[in-house]
Amino acid sequence: MLNRRNFLKAAGVCLPLPWLETLATAAEAKAGSSPGRAVFFMVPSGVNMWRWHPKEFGPSYQLSSTLQALAPLRKELTIFSGLEHAKGAGGGHYEVGVWLTGNEKYKSKDGPVEPNTISIDQHIARSIGHRTRIPSLVLSAPGGSVTTSFAAAGAPVSAENNLRRLFGELFGSPDVMARLQNRSSVLDIVGEQARGLSKQLSRSDRNRFDDYLQSVRDVESRLQGDREYFASRPLPISANELPLDSDPQAQRQEYFRTMLDLVALALRNDQTRIVSILACGSGHEFFGQWPEFANDTHHRASHATNYDPEEQRPRDYALLENVDKWFVAHLARFLQTLNDTREGDSTLLANTMVLYGGGMSWTHNPSNLPMLLAGGSRLGLKHGSHLRFNPHKNLKGQLDKGVKPDETTVCDVLRTMSERLGVPAERFGDSRRVVRDLLVG
Amino acid sequence: MTETQMTKTKAPGMGVFRTFGFRIPGCLLLLALPCGLAFAAELKFASADQSRAEFEGTVRPLLNKHCVACHGPEKMKGDLRLDGAAPDLANSKTRGVWEKVHSMLVRGEMPPEEKPRLSTDDLDTLTSWIRREVGRAVIAERGGAGRTTMRRLTRVEYARLIEDVLDLRFANVPLPLAEKLPNDPQTELPVNDGDLLAFQSLHWRSYADFAERAVAAVLASEPRPEPWSYRFEARGMGRANVSGFQQGEKGFGGNVAANEKEIRRAAKVSVGVTERNPDGSTTLPAIYRADPGYLGRDPMNAGSWYLELPYVEPKGVLRLRIRAGSIVPKGEGVPLLRVAFHNNVVNQRYNRLLAEIPIENSAEQLRDYDVEIPLELVEFPYVLFERAKMFGVRISNDTMPIADRGKPTGPKGKPVEWPYKESLIVIDSIEVFGPGAGEWPPRRHRRLTGAGGSAKDDRGRAAAIFADIAGKAWRRPLAEEEMTPFLKLYDQRRQAGESADSALKIPLTAILSSPHAIYRVERKAETAAPLTGIELANRLSFFLWGRGPDDELRRLASEGRLSGPKTLTAQIDRLLDDPKSAVFVDDFVGRLLALERVVKDPIEFKLTLKSLGSEKVAALREVRLKHNLAEEPARFFANALRKNEPAHRLIGSDTLVINDRLARYYGIDGVDGSTFREVPAPENRRAGWLSMAGVMAAASRGNKEATIHRGVYLLQRILGEHPGTPPGNVEPLEVQSKSDKQRRQLTVREQVALHTSLNTCALCHRKIDPLGFVWADFDYLGQKVSPPAPKAGKSSAPIDCSGKLPDGRVFASLSQFAQLLGDQQQPSPYRFGEVLVRRLTGYALSRPLNLSDEEMITKLVQTAQRNGWRLREIIKSIVVTETFTQG
Known part of the structure; x- marks a missing residue:
């Protein structure tokens, strides 16, 4: 039986479909350059803030314990501190609808009651989505309208959560x-x-x-x-060899590993260039329970911590840290897979920007968001540093409400990513600039 | 306009129009002019040009004079600009902005105090222009006044439709089929608002996938599987080693040959940690007792029957017939028989709950319980069974104590003498029938194809089946030619070599994913006109049953008799008397009171110490308690509806509708059995919904300090007014108090006052906060709390539950609060009967109410008052309105 860990490799062998052969535009083929891609991977509900961000800033920082799994890829990523939306948008559980839209007015945690504004992935897909068979992949473990992706009219894009359907969609059978x-x-x-x-x-x-x-x-x-x-x-692989029926909570390990493998493969084969992934709902409703960690609830722990010192809330912070590390491990494996996949004279990771993180830091606080950006060195991104924004705020994000007018916001990063793919995003959300610190030269 | 008058204006709290659909007290009629025919006439005759002219002539100068200084090119406060040309209110976002402008004006919030006020005439000019234009835009969007947008079925309705058409109900195995479809928007009420129910390509694919899968599950188009069946008898089972159970060899088991001689494969049974009764049957103790290492839903064979059946393709229906009874000690509940698929391979253990059956009959009178497991529709990784070459089924006693129980303690190192008596399940025998056993083709297949029984040839048979199924799925009579394309597809499939049955599959899928099935089609003219009989039948039965009309309604519709008021009201009674009306009751009450929160919010019940010291037992007890708490308000409403009681009885009643578990929770003796029944209410639970623990839990959201949450909940759901949207970035009360030492010193009342002292916050909080204190003497789980212990030398002060309604009327206790709202005579926008009329009307029409509905609401309220606010009469009066009966 095929080892699941080798799935991508095996599939790669069976399915030699470099993008050039398939759907690349003539112009791209001519220029011989690889297409750029972007992945947005959100893990909501807050993190253990004592252990997420590195302590030092600039290029010579030490990885924090939470992010340790990313050590081999240190050169390929940038960690952000002090990043947030302008005007404190996305407070509490609105984070999911705001993460990729920056829409400060979106206040609908129970679902799409009011229209949102377009999310950056859909903004990009609107321009370049037609170049691939699947304009953009919108995935989320809860599925349906629980998603970070919103269409131009502000309605949530229905997210796929069934791996079997995803597999069929990507590879047929x-x-x-x-x-x-x-x-x-x-x-x-x-x-x-x-x-x-x-x-x-x-x-x-x-x-x-x-x-x-x-x-x-x-x-x-x-x-x-x-x-x-x-x-x-x-066919790259028989669907029966994969745990495609894994439950997003009870078999979360298999579920995310397989999902990310399929995403990596879809990117490699240039079936799509834009992917958004939502790991769970914000709050307790969708897969916030962790059977692997004594059945504790992420949301509960996040609530319980407040800004307390770590030693006061050992159990709650430990759960948060466990969950943080769990997802970072998946991220690390995913990035490694992209990095191991050759594409032309570079790697798939060099052509893929992966934005990872959440819209909440401390208990329901939308400041100093835990976020990092990996990959995309071939797209003109400069990595290897821990960037600090909003330096007038302390670790708890308490000194000041809102972002100073000259400060960088999440939307600035989103805009930077969009423009690296050749899609202008001036004034996207609350964006006022391209993040120069991320660019080469 | 005085302060009190202004606060009397009221929003029903529904969707877009929540800040807008207010009721104008009589004294303001001259000023506001929104209701009545005058308003409708205005709508009809003001043309777009006239309206623009009016804007330029009268509205714009007012805006320039009073608003533009702050909301113009220079300042743009609140991101709002009111300079420029007439706004395009057909744009829903612009409209939302202007609705807010309107509500700020009406409530006197704008212009701000320090600025010159608008004269009454000017205010009238401005607000009536906005009202008229907004109303016109909305109505234009819907195609006319009082009309409703055509909508698709919600995922729950669609799943129910498919269940009905294909008979997808399986004995004792509930299937959450709707969860296979994409989520719908979660709105408070109504869920079925056509304006919100989008349809995207993922919807089409999911709906079609679902239909296809359901057809495939019913249509037995494959060769018949091996028809095996087994009978497992407790009698005659030998002693056996049973894996995973504690006390070694204490178990029974053995191999059992198939009932059919030609079947060679044997099945296996093992029964762990159990006793054999003198008559040969086995007794299953509660699983947590039999297996102290009981891991929630986990794995062991201890305390259960574990069957190993031959592997079959997971298609068709696997049936179990379990002969069982129960032994229930006094004060305990009936035990639950749990049936699960269970893969017992180490490292690949996997358990999926299939059925939970309360065993009501005594062990002296054993009874058969059927369990039908539709293999294709149950999500299970069958590949595990395929590898193990067998199906594993585990049957256990999943009872959880109703009474609180501490952890049994015994002398160290010795087994504990179990001090408690529990509900036991006695099992005599289990019969199992494979998917190929019994009659062939299976019952559902025969029912699906039944209409084709008398046809002469295959094609005629197909035609009859399609017409039958399409009639049910499209919920209307058909024209003959409508079936032609489906028959053509059938012909193609036959020519491609498919069998007569197999070729039905794709055409049937097409029938079920047709727009006629997915949408509630009403062929409307450009102006409102009475619905056809069948359209009315559909509206009525979707309202009260959440599904299409039954034969009787369809017959009345086709005879053109349904729209007669007498027939219509008789039918409403019939529909409400039918058990299917539970769909309406559960959905309406659940949404109104947000009861889903009780089940889904992570509310800490802290039951561990009361549950044998086991977290797992506590967790399962909690689940059952939560479900009962969430169910109580609906059962209470159903009871009131059955007896046609007045609306205010819902918030003031001397009875409760509860079962054994809730009786324990409320400290009431003498209620046995899990069925809900009406019992006298104790002193502190006489405010109907308002004194139910589930309602308080939904309002408190698991917060210990929940005054503001409760105020919002009461304002929105009981007083029917939208509480407004809080600004972002505000920390919750408990966070504020934790980070600020000084705040911690304050009383809750002082903290709340501080929290909301900011001017912008006070706007809404002055309405919200005084309500929240009404439950000050109940905790977040709806349990009565006693006043804090008296400090030395002082007497204990009773808990202060006083507060006031937004219109200034004060109350000192929950019962006074309920009385104020329940007052049937005094007209008030907060009168509970009136709030309920609005809620029911919005629900019946599947859309938020708006200004053009005010005339109808006024009449409905008058009618309700005349009829003593009786619930059924309210429902009937809504159904006979023109708005409901016209398309």
Whole structure:
């Protein structure tokens, strides 16, 4: 039986699909350059702030204990301190809807009640998504509307959380091929029906019903693309060899390992260039429980810590640290995989920017966010340092509310990433600048 | 406008219009003019050009005079600019801004105190212009006044539809099918707001995937699996070693041959740590007792029957028939029989709960319990079973004590003498039927294809089946030609070599993912007109049953008799009497009171010390208690609805509707059994919903200091007014007090006052905070707290529960608070009956209420008052309104 750890390697061998052969635009092929990608990986609900950020700033910092697993990739990443949204946006559990949008007005923790603004991944995908088979992958363990990604109209993009469906979407399978055939028969009929029905509706209902027609059209065109794509290639691996039915909480280890492997493979094959991943819901609702850590709840521990010294809350801080390290280990493995994958004369990691972190630091506090950016050296990013913003704030972020007008915000980083991919994002969210410290030269 | 008058204006707290849909007291009518025909007429006749002219002529000068200095090109306070041309209110964001402007004006919050006030006439000009234009824009969007946007089914409704059509209900095995579909927006009320239910390509794919999977699970198009069945008898089982249980060899087991002679494979059974009764049956003790290392849902065979069945393709239905009874000591609850799939391979242990069955009958009268497990629809990594070449099923007694119990202690080093009596389950025998056993094809397949029974040929059969299923799924009569494309697809599949049954699959999937199934189609004209009979039948049954109409409603609709008021109200009674109305009761009450929080919020119940000292037992007791707490308000409402009691009875009643576990919780004796029933309420639980522990838990959100949470909850859900949105970056009360030593010295009341002393915060908090104290003598779990111990030399002061309503009326206790709201005579926007009328109307119409609905609400309130606020009459009056019966 295939060792799951070698999955990516094996799949790589079976599926030699460098991007040049597949869907790269003629111009890219000509220039011989690799395409840039961006991954946004959010872990909400706060961290153990005593151990997340390194103590020293600048290039000669020591990795903190939480981030230790990233040691081999130290040169490929930048750690941020003092980063936050302007005006303290994203306080409490609004963090998920604000992390990639910077929308200070978004205040809807229970779901998409009010429209949000577009998130950076969708902003990028809107411009360059058409260059790949899948414009952007939106993943989240809870799935559905629990996501960091929001479309232009401000509605959440429905996130995928089923690994089996994700696998089928990426690589097809005999089942998937048969289903595509069936699916297109179904689409033909219901599409026809829907067009007929639309004519009988009042104007206002027709506007609403356009959603359905549009979704049928979207599925149809994707289907056509998929059939052509799958028809021309062998399967990388049998779906049965992978734990695709893993439960996002009970089998979190397998679930995230497989998900990140699939993402790495999708990036490698240039099936998509933009990925957003949400690890769990903010708060207790979606997979905040940790069976591997005495069934404790991340949210509870985060609540309990306040700004207390670590020794006062050993159990709570320990849980936070365990969870932090758990995800950092997955991040490290993911980055390593990208780094081990050659692409042209460099690596996949050199062409992929990975933004990792959360929208909460201390108990429900949206300041001094735990965030880091890895990869993308070929895209003009300069790494290896621990950057400090908002230096007038202390570790607890308590000295001042809000960001001073001349300070760098999360949106500045998002904008920098977007523009590295050639997508202008001037004034995205609260952004006022490109983060020069991140750029070469 | 005086302060009191202003605070009387009221928002029903629904969606976009929450800050806006206020009720104008009679004395303000002249000034505000929003209700009544005058308003509707305005809508009809003011053209867009006229409105722009009016804006330029009267509105803009006022804005320039009073607002633009702060909200203009120079200052832009609150990011708001009110200079410039007439706003385009068709844009929903712009509209939201103007609604806020309106509510600030009406409440006198703007212009600020230090600035010159608007004259009453000017205020009227401004606000009525905004109201009219906003109303016009919204109504234009919906296609006319009082109309409702066509909407898709929510995921819960769609899953229910598929369950109904394909008969996907399985004995004792609940399937959370809706969870396979993408989340819908979580709104307070109503969930089914068409304006919010988007449909994207992921939706289409998920809905179609779901339909396909469900059809495949029912249609037996594959060859029949080996038809095996086994009978496991407690009698005659030999002694056996049972893995994973403590006391060595104390267990039973053996191999059992199939009932069918031609089946060669034997099945295996083992029963761990149990006793054999004189009649040969076995007794299962509570699992935590049999297995002290009991790991929640884990693995051991101790204290359970563990069956190893031959591996089969996971298709079709696996059936169990368990012959069982229970022994229940006095004061304890009936035990739960737990059935789970269980992979017992070391390092690959995996356990999935399938069924939890309360065993009500005594062990002296054993009974058969059926368990139907639809293999395709149960999420389980079957590959584990495939590797182990067998299916593992584990059956145990998952009872949890209802009474609190301390940890049993014994002399050191010796086993503890167990001091408690527990509910036991006696099992006599278990029969198991494989997916191929019994009649073939299986029952659901026969039902699905039943309509084709008398057809002459395969094609005729297919046509009859499609018409039958489409009629059910689309919830309306069909035109014959509508089936043509589906039949054509069937022909194609046949030509491609599929069997008569297998070729049904894709056309049936198409029928179930058709827009006619997914949407509630109403063919509307450009102006409002009465719905057709079948459309009305659909609205009615979705309102009260959350699903399409049944045969009787459809028959009345097709005979054109449904819209008669007599028939309609008779049908409402019939629908409410039907058990299916639980959908409405649970959903309406659950949303109104946010009861989901009780189950999902991480509320600390601290039951460990009362649960044998075991965290695991405590956790499971907690789950059951939470579910009961969350269920109580709905059962109470159902009881009131059944007896057609007045609305205010919901917040003032001398009875409770509880079961054994809740009776223990409230300290009431003499209630046995898990069924909810009406009992007299003790002194401190006579405010209906307001004195229920589940409601207080939902309001407190697990916070020890929850005054503000509770105030928000009461204002929003019981007084029906939206509490406003807090600014970001404000730390919760307990965080503030922890980081600030001085604050800790203050009383809760003082802390709350400090927390909300900022001017901008006070705007909302002056309404919120005085409400929150009403539950000061209950903790966050809804348990009565006693006043703090008296300090030396002083007598103990009773807990202060006084506060006041936003309109200034004061109360000293919960019962006074409930009385003020429950007062049926005095008109007040906070009158509970009126709040409930609004809530029910919004729910019935599947949309937030807006200004154009005010006339209807006024009438409904009058009608309700005439009918003594009786719940069924309120529902009936809503259904017969033009808004409900017109499309």
